[in-house]
Structure formats: C-alpha cells, structure tokens
Amino acid sequence: MAKGVLVDITKCIGCKACQVACKQWNDLPAKIPEFVDGLTGPPDMDGDTYTVVKFKVAEMAGDYKIRSAKKQCMHCLHPACASACFAKALEKDAKTGAVIYHPHLCVGCRYCMLACPFDVPKYQWEKTFPLISKCQFCFDPEDKYDRLSYGKPPACVDTCITGALVYGERDELLKEAWNRINSDPSYIKKVLGEKEAGGTSWLYISDVPFEEFGFRPNLGTKPLPEYSHDFLKYTPIIALGWGTLLTVLYHYTKRREQIASEKKDVHL
Numbered sequence: 001m002a003k004g005v006l007v008d009i010t011k012c013i014g015c016k017a018c019q020v021a022c023k024q025w026n027d028l029p030a031k032i033p034e035f036v037d038g039l040t041g042p043p044d045m046d047g048d049t050y051t052v053v054k055f056k057v058a059e060m061a062g063d064y065k066i067r068s069a070k071k072q073c074m075h076c077l078h079p080a081c082a083s084a085c086f087a088k089a090l091e092k093d094a095k096t097g098a099v100i101y102h103p104h105l106c107v108g109c110r111y112c113m114l115a116c117p118f119d120v121p122k123y124q125w126e127k128t129f130p131l132i133s134k135c136q137f138c139f140d141p142e143d144k145y146d147r148l149s150y151g152k153p154p155a156c157v158d159t160c161i162t163g164a165l166v167y168g169e170r171d172e173l174l175k176e177a178w179n180r181i182n183s184d185p186s187y188i189k190k191v192l193g194e195k196e197a198g199g200t201s202w203l204y205i206s207d208v209p210f211e212e213f214g215f216r217p218n219l220g221t222k223p224l225p226e227y228s229h230d231f232l233k234y235t236p237i238i239a240l241g242w243g244t245l246l247t248v249l250y251h252y253t254k255r256r257e258q259i260a261s262e263k264k265d266v267h268l
Ligand code: SF4
Pocket: 011, 012, 013, 014, 015, 016, 017, 018, 019, 053, 068, 070, 159, 160, 161, 162, 163, 164, 165
C-alpha cells in the first residue's frame, strides 16, 4: 500500500523546521534568504530547495489570521512529469508512492517542468551542469538520502512537532482527513489531492482556500498523463530543442540584467 502525508494547514505554525530539515537531510546548500512577503523565503521551490513554507494573511470571521502551508512535490498517483519524460528519468515507486528522479538518465529537456500541474520541478539554472530538482519523498534507491526503506518518515514530517504533517498509509490518511473535516465546520469540505489530477500521495486540509497558497483551482480529476503521454513520448527532438531555447533565453536575460546593473553602477 502506497504511503502518503497529510498536511493540516490549521495546525501549521510556520516555524519552517520542515524546510530546514529537508535542506539538512538532503545536503542542500543554504542561501541568503529572500522574502516575498516578509515571511515566505525563498519565494518558491528552486534548484536547491525541495520544499518551501508559504504564508498568507487570511481574513476569518472579522479577524485576521496568519496561515502557512508547506509545499513540495505532491507525488502524484499518475505523475504527469514521469509520463512526459521520454528519458525515463522520473519514475513512480509503487511501494512507497514516491516519484523519484534519476539524474544520470536526465537529458535536460525540462518537459517535466511543463507537464507538472503543481509547478514543482525546478532547474538548477546557475550550475554549469544543471539538473532537475525536486522532493524525492526521502526515498532513494541509491541509499544515500533514503529514509522510507528504513521505515522512517520523511525528514520534514519527523521534525514537525505540531502534527501539521502526518505520515502513513494514504488510505488511512484520507479517512483521518475526512474525520477532521466532518468533526469541525471550520474546515473547507475538500481534501486537496484526493482526486486532483487523478490523486496525489500528499493530501491537504485547510480552513482557508487552497488557492491562497498558489494551488491551481479546477485541476480536474482526470490523470494528466492521459492528456500528455501520447504527444510527449514521440517528441524527444522537439524536447531537446525546447531545452536549448530555454537555456539561451535564460542566459540572454541574465546578461541583460547584468548590463543594466553595470550601467546603474556607473551612474551612481
Ligand atoms: S515543521 Fe510543521 S509546523 Fe513547522 S512550518 Fe513545517 S509544517 Fe508547519
């Protein structure tokens, strides 16, 4: 039976311990924080950040409350990223539910970034030999960063002291999610991930709309690979061209920013 994590947004206090634990466990470099709203930093997942806690000031019953939600790969039951990857660098592990990335198979086309309905995979733009970057659910067939095979929860869940993150069998977590929703009217009557894009291993419940944290509304319940697979699997050459175009555009934009900044320095 595949595993999952229940994220209860009402229990998250925004301490970011999960974000730090993820960096530490996966040996990801820290960066000087850049905040978008005084609280969310970095603004989103990036090449060195598998998970990020997003904040929202929500108006509730005439009062204002700060809500926070940890975001990462949703580990879809039918991952569009894996379906889009003709190089087979992304793969769903049936036992754990983890969607894992094999860097040695990746050709850098970045189709997975286009295919993902949750905007998860990021590219290591700054690196000489960039790779795709995303949460592996602390499952690692290479055994370096593995926790799930040893019966341990992901590092983020292990570090969360408020119960905002619960690891377990997906079926059991779904029951728990609906128990909480049905016993407390302040919850929105929906488990995000139960059916979206065919269902995900990570499930969310909340008392503020999920869109507030950047989740797309109306994702639909049909597994996205059904839309993308037939088209994408026959297009490796287009994919490689697309990857090259993205890289050229990135370096062009960077160079323009650099020239603009140099001009600014001269005027100062
Ligand atoms: S560790 Fe738990 S409470 Fe702290 S930010 Fe992460 S999910 Fe929220």
